[in-house]
Amino acid sequence: MSVSIISCPSCKNLVLSDTIQCPTCHHVLKPEHGVTHAADLPSVVRAAEDEVACPDCGELVRSGLVRCWRCGGFLREEIAEKYQKLLDGPQPVTYSLAPGSGRGPVDPDASVTDSTAGEDDFQLADGLNLMSEAELQSMQAAAAASTPVTPQTTIKEPDSAVHEPADASAATVSKSKAVGATDAESKQPAAATPATGDPLLDIALQEENEAVERARDRKKKKAQGEKVAMPGFLFVFCPNGHRIQVEEKYRGMTGRCPRCKSFFHVPGIDWEKKKQEAKKAEEDAAKQSRYHTWLVDLPLHHVDPTKLKLKPGSLEKEFQDVDLAFSDEAMIVISHGKQNSGLFNGEKNSKKRELLREEAQEHLRLEKELLDLPAAGHRDFMPADMQKITVVQPAAYIHESMFAGVPVFGEGRIAVRLPLTDQDKDVKDILFVSFTLSQFREFAGLLDKLFGVKDLGQMEGVPLTDSEIKAKCHYSDRQITAIEVTDFHKADPGMELEIVGRKCQACGLVVSEDSRKKEKLGGANGKGIAKAKCPKCQQKFGDIALYALKADAENQEAMLSETGGLNS
DSSP: OOOOEEEOTTTOOEEETTOSBOTTTOOBSOGGGTOOSGGGSOHHHHGGGOEEEOTTTOOEEETTOSBOTTTOOBSSHHHHHHHHHHHHSOOOOOOOOOTTSOOOOOOTTSOOOOTTSOGGGOOOOTTOOOOOHHHHHHHHHHHHHHOOSOOOOOOOOOSSSOOOOSSHHHHHHHHHHHHTOOHHHHHSOOOOOOOOSOHHHHHHHHHHHHHHHHHHHHHHHHHHOOOOOOTTEEEEEOTTOOEEEEEGGGTTOEEEOTTTOOEEEOOSSOHHHHHHHHHHHHHHHHHOOSOOEEEEEEEEEEEOGGGOOOSTTTTTTOOEEEEEEEOSSOEEEEEOSOTTOOTTOSHHHHHHHHHHHHHHHHHHHTTOOGGGOSSSEEEEEOHHHHTTOEEEESOSSGGGOTTTTOOTTOTTOEEEEOOOOGGGTTOOSEEEEEEOHHHHHHHHHHHHHHHOOOSTTTTTTOOSSOOEEEEEOTTTOOEEEEEOOOHHHHHOTTOOEEEEEEEOTTTOOEEEHHHHHHHTTTOSSSTTTTTSBOTTTOSBOOOEEEEEEHHHHHHHHHHHHHTTTOOO
């Protein structure tokens, strides 16, 4: 029966002419067979959608197949092992009788018995004769000497169990040969298959050789471990299952396999890397908390107005360390210990406080109940409450100050009063939080950004930004950039100030610090600058210093050294 190839009238896919229903679009090609839908087809056809990935080439094949249709690899490990055992321990070869042995004819239906049986027990077919053992061995030796190519023996797998060699020693020798093969032998190509004249048989023998070679490669991979592509390269497979290593720059392009010359396509996107990046992004998003900004270790002062002492610094040491957690909707004040308990003094307690802070941050990230927050205490303030926050130190007007203008929270510190909320109905103390200048600038910036509280502290004289002072050195003509320093700058340990110049109190002459050292104005260390004579007005120079932040001063020195020290 001849079978041709036709195209499906529905999807134009190539199918065999005896196909009942197209496997791609399920169009019925032969309605005369009584097939109208997928339920009428055999179970093997209905299960075509149940596909698995081939372990060798990754092609999707039906789960019921033994081998991959694309690369020929086994889909089940136990079958591959049985097949390998058959290759390692082949069945004994059965020798047939050759003509010219001088024996009588053999009856095809008669069973072969002992050689000592009478000649009447069986008959040879026409043209066949029995030969002696010596004649058979001599014929085999002659054939081996004249034919270097070993014919391939096709072994069919039994339906029940794998055939085991009868001789245990033969099985041991076969196993040792398979395991003890050298790398050089494993790299040798399979023996060439002689042409038989039958095209189908030649193709079958070639596929058998390729299957043996693939099995040998799989065995070698298991022994050595799966190879990983070098950095900047990736592995792709051609349609015939050959693995090819290509560079990353060739993504989205088409190449030709160096082994089978078939075309292959390099994926344009690294889907595995894309998947890992997406997974990491999801994990990072899950870790983010809506309380995105924290100000830690700020002093919270509980003030009882009836016990207040109006003297500078009276409340400077009466405080409780708290953290401020900010979200787009609220601010939470979190305390980790009692006031004046000394719980977190020292390095050991500082580490304990850090652990408690991490627990509170994790609790807020998971959005658990705020009442169950693992902290000694907390207060939450809504946007409407944040509008009521006021600066009490410094005061805009002394007569309106709660503390009569006395810096009770310490010199150079800024204090704000927290508003009372519904949760503070039974609290008699007034709550204040004090800041250094850098801390207050960050706090005021968050209130402006999140809650719309504009220019907090500006009316009270808090320098929210630094005012620059630019002058030219009398000796070197270098331009000096300084900032207007206040008591808040000097009291802030987070601001490192450095003297960049001096200014005469009488005439305003400016001398850079480097020039003062070179000219020894006021001595080498500048201790006598107050009584030194000004080089311009000859009056006492005075002790007016020009400051800049240390980082800015270092940048100025670097720029001056690059430009040769000249003012532009």
